[in-house]
Amino acid sequence: MIEAKEISFSYLNKVEALKGVSITIKDGEFVAIMGQNGAGKSTLVKHFNGLLKPSKGKVLVDGVETTKSSVAALARNVGFVFQNPDHQLFSETVEEEIAFALKNFGFTPEVIEQRVTWALNLLSLTQYRKTSPFLLSGGERKRVALASVLAWDPKTLVLDEPTIGQDHEQKEILRQFIMQMQTQKKTVVTVTHDVEFVAECNPRVVLMKDGKIVADGEGKEILTDPTLLELSSIVLPQIAQVFNKLAPLGFPKDIIDIYEAKQIILKAKEKTR
Amino acid sequence: MAIIETKNLTYTYPGATKPSIVDVSIKVEKGEFVLITGPSGCGKTTLCRTFNGLVPHFYQGELKGEISVAGIDTLKHHTYEMAKHVGLVFQNPENQLFALSIEKDVAFGLENVGVPREEMRRKVDWALNQTGIYDIRERSPHEISGGQQQRVAIASVLAMEPEVIVLDEPTSFLDPLSAEKIFEVIYKLNQEQGITVILVEHRLDLTAKYTNHLIVMDRGIVRLEGDPRQILSNEETRLIGVGIPKATLLYQMLKKEGLNLGDKTPLSSEELAGQLLEALGHP
Amino acid sequence: MSIFDGLRFRKVYSPIHNLDPRIKFTYVIGIFVVAILFNQVIPLLILFLMQIPFVLLARVQKQWLRSLRGAAFLATFIFVVNVATTYFTSGYHLTAFNVENAGAMTLRFVVLVESFSVFFLTTSPDHLGLALEESRVPYEFAFAFTTAVRFVPVLAEEAQTIMDAQKARGLELEKGGLLKRIRNYVPVLIPLIVSAIRRSLELAEAMESRAWGATKKRTNLYALKLHRGDFALLGITVGIIVAAVYIHFFIQVPTITQLI
Numbered sequence: 001m002i003e004a005k006e007i008s009f010s011y012l013n014k015v016e017a018l019k020g021v022s023i024t025i026k027d028g029e030f031v032a033i034m035g036q037n038g039a040g041k042s043t044l045v046k047h048f049n050g051l052l053k054p055s056k057g058k059v060l061v062d063g064v065e066t067t068k069s070s071v072a073a074l075a076r077n078v079g080f081v082f083q084n085p086d087h088q089l090f091s092e093t094v095e096e097e098i099a100f101a102l103k104n105f106g107f108t109p110e111v112i113e114q115r116v117t118w119a120l121n122l123l124s125l126t127q128y129r130k131t132s133p134f135l136l137s138g139g140e141r142k143r144v145a146l147a148s149v150l151a152w153d154p155k156t157l158v159l160d161e162p163t164i165g166q167d168h169e170q171k172e173i174l175r176q177f178i179m180q181m182q183t184q185k186k187t188v189v190t191v192t193h194d195v196e197f198v199a200e201c202n203p204r205v206v207l208m209k210d211g212k213i214v215a216d217g218e219g220k221e222i223l224t225d226p227t228l229l230e231l232s233s234i235v236l237p238q239i240a241q242v243f244n245k246l247a248p249l250g251f252p253k254d255i256i257d258i259y260e261a262k263q264i265i266l267k268a269k270e271k272t273r
Numbered sequence: 274m275a276i277i278e279t280k281n282l283t284y285t286y287p288g289a290t291k292p293s294i295v296d297v298s299i300k301v302e303k304g305e306f307v308l309i310t311g312p313s314g315c316g317k318t319t320l321c322r323t324f325n326g327l328v329p330h331f332y333q334g335e336l337k338g339e340i341s342v343a344g345i346d347t348l349k350h351h352t353y354e355m356a357k358h359v360g361l362v363f364q365n366p367e368n369q370l371f372a373l374s375i376e377k378d379v380a381f382g383l384e385n386v387g388v389p390r391e392e393m394r395r396k397v398d399w400a401l402n403q404t405g406i407y408d409i410r411e412r413s414p415h416e417i418s419g420g421q422q423q424r425v426a427i428a429s430v431l432a433m434e435p436e437v438i439v440l441d442e443p444t445s446f447l448d449p450l451s452a453e454k455i456f457e458v459i460y461k462l463n464q465e466q467g468i469t470v471i472l473v474e475h476r477l478d479l480t481a482k483y484t485n486h487l488i489v490m491d492r493g494i495v496r497l498e499g500d501p502r503q504i505l506s507n508e509e510t511r512l513i514g515v516g517i518p519k520a521t522l523l524y525q526m527l528k529k530e531g532l533n534l535g536d537k538t539p540l541s542s543e544e545l546a547g548q549l550l551e552a553l554g555h556p
Numbered sequence: 557m558s559i560f561d562g563l564r565f566r567k568v569y570s571p572i573h574n575l576d577p578r579i580k581f582t583y584v585i586g587i588f589v590v591a592i593l594f595n596q597v598i599p600l601l602i603l604f605l606m607q608i609p610f611v612l613l614a615r616v617q618k619q620w621l622r623s624l625r626g627a628a629f630l631a632t633f634i635f636v637v638n639v640a641t642t643y644f645t646s647g648y649h650l651t652a653f654n655v656e657n658a659g660a661m662t663l664r665f666v667v668l669v670e671s672f673s674v675f676f677l678t679t680s681p682d683h684l685g686l687a688l689e690e691s692r693v694p695y696e697f698a699f700a701f702t703t704a705v706r707f708v709p710v711l712a713e714e715a716q717t718i719m720d721a722q723k724a725r726g727l728e729l730e731k732g733g734l735l736k737r738i739r740n741y742v743p744v745l746i747p748l749i750v751s752a753i754r755r756s757l758e759l760a761e762a763m764e765s766r767a768w769g770a771t772k773k774r775t776n777l778y779a780l781k782l783h784r785g786d787f788a789l790l791g792i793t794v795g796i797i798v799a800a801v802y803i804h805f806f807i808q809v810p811t812i813t814q815l816i
Contacts, residue, residue: 037418037448051720072726080724086754087714087721090746100743104726134750139313148725165364165445167313167475168516193448196478196519235449238478238519241542242549249553258519262526265549269532272554322761331764356767367710368755369762371703373682380777382766387773397777415709429766 001026002048002078002156002187007057009043017043019211020057027155028185030178032198032219035208036233041191044208045158048189049078076105079154083161085145089133094125097133098148105152119147139170156187163194171197199223199237199256207232224254274344276436276469277301277324282338284319284328293319295493297338303436306463306483307471308501311490312514317473320490321441324471325359326352343436356382360430362440366422366447370414370429376401378414379429386433400432403466404458420451427458431468438462439471444479452479459483478518481505481540489515502538520545571785572614572678577687579786579793580675586793587671590800591664596809597656599800600663606796607670616677623673627666635662656811681705690780703759711752718747 002025009018017040025031033041046052047059050066050073059066061074082088091097098119102112120126123143128136133144142162149157159178163171171194178201181188192198198205198219205222207215209232215222222228224240236244243255249268255261282297294316301307309317322328326347329336340347343358363369372378379400383393401407404424414422423443430438440459444452456472460483463470474480481487487501491513497504504510505521520542524534534552539545572580587603594600611620638658643650679687685705688698719729722743729740803809 036450046720049724051724070728071723072728075724075726080721082717082721082724084717086751087718087747088725089750090743101725104728137314152726165442167311167514169312169514171516195449233448233450235453238542239523242520242523242546245542245546246549249550258523258526261523262530265523265527265553266530266532268553325765327761327764331761351769352764353767353770356765356770361762361765363758363762365758368758371699371706371759371763373685373702373706377777384774384776385767385770387771387775390775390777390779393775393777414706426762433767 001060001062003060004044004047004054005057005060007047007054007059009047009052009054009056011043017211018047018054021211021213022057023206023213023216025156025187025189027187028182030182030188030201030203031190031206032201032203033189033191033206033208034193034195034198034232034234036193039208039232040211041208042160043211045080045160045189045191048074048156048158049080050074051080072104075101075154076152077154078156078158079149079152080158081146081149081160081162083164085141088145088148089141092132093130094120094128094133094136094144094147095130097144098151101148101152107152115151115153119151122150123147138165139167142166154186156189157181159188159190159192161192162190163192163197175201193234195223195235195237199239202256207234209233220254220256223256274303275300276303276343277471278339278341279323280339282320282323282336282340284323284336285334286319286332287334291493293493294323297493297495299488299495299498301437301469301471301486303469304463304467305469305486306460307469307486307488308477308480308484309471309473309488309490310475310477310515311496314492315490316493317490318441321361321439321471321473323347324437324439325355325361326350327361353385356435357386357433358436360433360435360438362423362426362430362438362443364442364445366419366426367414369426370422373413374411375406375414375417375425376410378425379410379432381429382433396432396434400428403431403462404428418451419447420454423447423451423455424458427455427462431462435468437469437471439473441473442475443472444474444476449476449479452476456480456483475516477505477516478520481518481521482544489513501540505540506538524548570614570678572610573680573683574783574785575678575789576780576782576786577675577679577684578691578780579782579789580679581687583789583793584671584675586797588668590796591667593800593804594664594809595657595660596811597660597663598812599803599809600660600667604663604667604670607667607674610674610678614674614678616674619677620670620673623677624666624670627669631662631666634665635659638662653811686776686778686780689776695774707755711748714751715744715748718744718751721747 004021004023006020006022007018008020010016021044033044035041043052047054047066048061050069050071053067061078066074089097091100095116098116099112102115120129123146125143125147133141136144162174178188202219205217205219206213207222207228214232215228223237226236226244229236237256239258239261240256243251243253251264255264278300280298282294283292284294285292297320311317319328323336323340324342330352336348342355345358347355370378372381376397380393380397383396401410404427406421406424406428409417409421414425444455456479459470459472462468472480481501484501487504488495489497489504489510496513497507497510505517506525511517518540520539524539524545527534534548539548591600591603611617635658638661639655642654685698685702688701689695727740727743732740
């Protein structure tokens with residue numbers, strides 16, 4: 001479980017990025033942290049693995065304060081996948097890249113071998129085992145970065161803007177992958193401003209603005225509230241936009257799923273016959 | 274007259290095993306707002322770079338086929354000559370701004386061409402105003418947001434007064450709201466200044482409504498081309514892996530279930546909502 | 557990243573900051589020439605003290621003193637080496653004159669460092685870049701300079717992000733002996749270098765697309781104009797050089813040893 005209690009944080013240039021933020025993420029939850037660029041999303045999640053330590057308040061991961069632990073120790077349980085895979089890739093082969101963290105954490109060579117094979121399989125990278133990561137395409141490099149984090153099987157997975165630069169298929173694969181992680185009872189936290197992606201996953205949504213949490217609840221409710229979204233400069237998912245304009249027909253406003261939308265409309269058409 | 278015309282364009286990057294674009298033949302009329310889309314690796318980025326000569330002059334390799342942009346054969350002219358006719362805006366906002374102040378960046382192209390100072394000043398101010406960044410012209414590029422940076426990139430290309438502006442996934446790194454603002458700026462330039470726009474994008478939900486000429490590419494080939502309403506209703510498009518806007522999908526799903534909302538395939542939530550209001554009794 | 561804060565331009569405006577960098581640089585070269593001209597401590601000391609009004613006018617005392625401190629180590633080193641060399645090579649002999657000579661050499665070094673320091677402390681990168689563009693320096697160099705300055709904060713941030721990304725994979729940068737620590741930086745350096753290369757490719761594309769190389773006769777949006785202050789400084793520089801040359805050739809400058 002990850003708990004942040006009234007944390008505040010300022011970067012060196014004195015800008016207060018977090019102002020008294022409190023949040024609790026239970027094991028196995030899927031949370032999407034959303035908000036405009038500069039709202040404090042990345043700053044907040046960097047407290048979960050100790051990369052940043054709060055100047056006020058405290059952050060507890062499984063009951064242990066992050067200030068009392070090193071980043072490496074916290075990283076064992078909180079795996080962080082950064083937005084740009086090129087900020088991580090440096091090894092000669094994909095295999096070595098995936099093994100990197102495992103070596104750092106002191107796994108034995110046999111276990112490392114096992115884990116690497118498992119991770120390569122999971123992300124369909126087996127054929128690239130001996131390939132240089134620099135020769136792979138953008139999407140493939142993203143998978144290598146993900147594999148290198150999954151390899152050590154952290155309890156919690158934090159994904160920073162995983163959908164940037166991805167095409168439709170790649171996003172779909174990512175979505176299914178997150179669902180898979182969920183069935184394995186992993187906690188997944190994703191920082192994103194991709195409303196359509198979040199609408200399809202329908203997780204718990206935490207909305208931030210100017211260093212504060214302005215909303216925290218069910219994706220359906222938050223993503224369909226136009227005042228909330230305008231406040232934090234996000235766009236309504238398209239289905240919600242449609243239903244927002246159908247107010248005169250008396251339709252419910254909290255619709256983000258396309259199949260639910262279809263049912264409601266067809267039912268309404270039945271009624272008008 | 275077509276402002277861009279290609280015939281059987283085929284190109285392989287040096288060292289690559291297969292071509293990135295194969296037999297691409299397209300025609301773009303002056304003033305069109307063209308949208309090019311397709312899954313990653315389909316060749317849209319490579320195609321963009323043929324329009325101003327980066328392919329083949331910067332990337333080397335052999336470009337086969339014919340291409341003519343603004344009446345110029347790009348194979349026979351330097352990229353710097355094409356720059357006056359075609360502006361290219363890239364994906365990463367940070368890596369296309371080099372100067373220490375925004376207005377100096379916008380002036381960069383004009384400086385390179387040797388435009389006299391007074392004329393340059395006028396064009397720079399005009400471009401800054403068109404893109405709504407006149408007030409921040411003295412700031413440094415690193416201090417501003419990604420959305421503002423892309424507007425600087427557009428302004429710096431606009432200052433050269435090109436006939437065509439090509440934008441290669443300009444909003445990839447931007448949040449949806451900033452992305453929308455960029456599309457509005459581009460659309461305005463297209464409508465008010467008559468600039469031909471070629472936009473490469475994945476996010477059709479935000480952009481389909483602006484275009485009258487959609488090109489869908491897949492593995493180097495142009496698979497579909499023409500009216501977006503037709504193409505987005507086509508099952509093949511979905512199978513290629515293009516992200517159809519939800520409003521369009523819903524329209525099709527309802528049509529399959531027997532609910533006909535009219536002949537016009539909607540490209541935006543506004544259009545679909547309008548159709549639904551009419552069909553369900555509130556015109 | 558506090559060390560990089562100093563590289564961000566501090567928009568402090570003072571009359572010295574507004575002076576044309578080309579004139580300021582001419583002044584610095586002038587000081588350089590004069591410093592070489594003299595072997596005696598007294599004129600060098602005067603040269604050194606002459607910088608101080610500029611430092612005060614520009615309100616950069618704090619940074620200037622910091623650079624002095626930095627130079628102090630090297631200065632002491634020069635002094636000691638000089639004295640030691642003279643001592644050993646002249647048969648374990650040391651005269652007051654020798655010590656003064658060593659002192660003069662040290663002072664010369666300090667004067668040089670200090671005048672360049674004042675120059676860079678009072679000239680913003682933008683201004684310097686513009687001066688380079690307006691001078692006879694080929695445009696490529698001016699461009700390389702301004703682009704480098706423009707990207708320093710970007711690279712610094714990227715370095716921080718890369719370190720964070722690798723720390724999040726269990727990399728511990730603070731642990732281990734010297735050799736291990738150096739090896740630990742490989743996962744930080746490689747992504748940084750690769751990223752820099754990618755970045756330069758993207759920049760090159762953008763440059764080409766904006767007519768780079770279209771003509772050798774580049775124009776400039778800005779123009780550096782010389783003002784009264786610039787002419788004044790130019791006058792001062794010329795005056796110093798003339799006076800120095802005259803003194804050097806026609807007046808016997810006493811050494812301190814002679815005065816005592």
